[in-house]
Amino acid sequence: MPPSLPFLLDRTDLHLAELHAARLDGDLVGVGDRFSPADIAGTVDLRGARELRALSLLPRLPVGLVVERRTAAWLHGAWAAPPGPLELCVRSDHRVRVVPDVAWSVRQAVLRPDELILVRGVLSTTPLRTALDLLRLPPDDRYDGRHRSAVITLLLMQTSGRERAAAALHRSPHLPHKQRALDRLAALSLR
Incomplete structure (x- = not known):
C-alpha cells in the first residue's frame, strides 16, 4: 500500500515551487498558506x-x-x-x-x-x-x-x-x- 499524504502540506514537506506546480496541475488545493491533496479537499463537507x-x-x-x-x-x-x-x-x-x-x-x-x-x-x-x-x-x-x-x-x-x-x-x-x-x-x- 503506497504511503498516504498528510491532510496539509507546506514548505517543510516540499519546495514551495513544487507545491505551487502541483496546485496548478490540480493535484493540490490551496488552504490558506498550506496545501491539501485535491482528493481530500474535494470530498470534505462544510x-x-x-x-x-x-x-x-x-x-x-x-x-x-x-x-x-x-x-x-x-x-x-x-x-x-x-x-x-x-x-x-x-x-x-x-x-x-x-x-x-x-x-x-x-x-x-x-x-x-x-x-x-x-x-x-x-x-x-x-x-x-x-x-x-x-x-x-x-x-x-x-x-x-x-x-x-x-x-x-x-x-x-x-x-x-x-x-x-x-x-x-x-x-x-x-x-x-x-x-x-x-x-x-x-x-x-x-x-
Whole structure:
C-alpha cells in the first residue's frame, strides 16, 4: 500500500515551487498558506472544510489568542481567502503575552464563552459573533460587498440568524458601534 499524504502540506514537506506546480496541475488545493491533496479537499463537507482551514491556521497562531473578524469568517467558510494580517484578539479576562508581528493584528475583546468555538485546536468566534463583529466595523475599515456577503453567509449558517443577531445587539447596552451594526443588519436582504 503506497504511503498516504498528510491532510496539509507546506514548505517543510516540499519546495514551495513544487507545491505551487502541483496546485496548478490540480493535484493540490490551496488552504490558506498550506496545501491539501485535491482528493481530500474535494470530498470534505462544510465541517471538514472548516477543520482543514483551522489546521492550516494552527501553526501560525500565538497561544491563547482567538481568531476573529475576517479571519474567523474565512475559517467558517464565509470569506474567500485568509486576510493578511490575521485578525486575532485577546479575551479581556485573559492575560496573554504576544510578540508583535506583521503576520497578525491583535486587539482586546470582551467575549462570552458561548461566543467561542474550538475547531481543531483553533479558538474562534462563533459564526454569529463573527457576523456581529463584521457589522460593527468602522467605516474606515472599508465595509463593502465582501463584508455584506460574509455577514449574510454567517447569518444563514444558523436558524433565524438575522433575529438572533438583532437580539444580541439589543442585549448589549454599551456595545461600540451598535447602531451602525443595526443599520447594516436592517439593510441586508436575506432570503
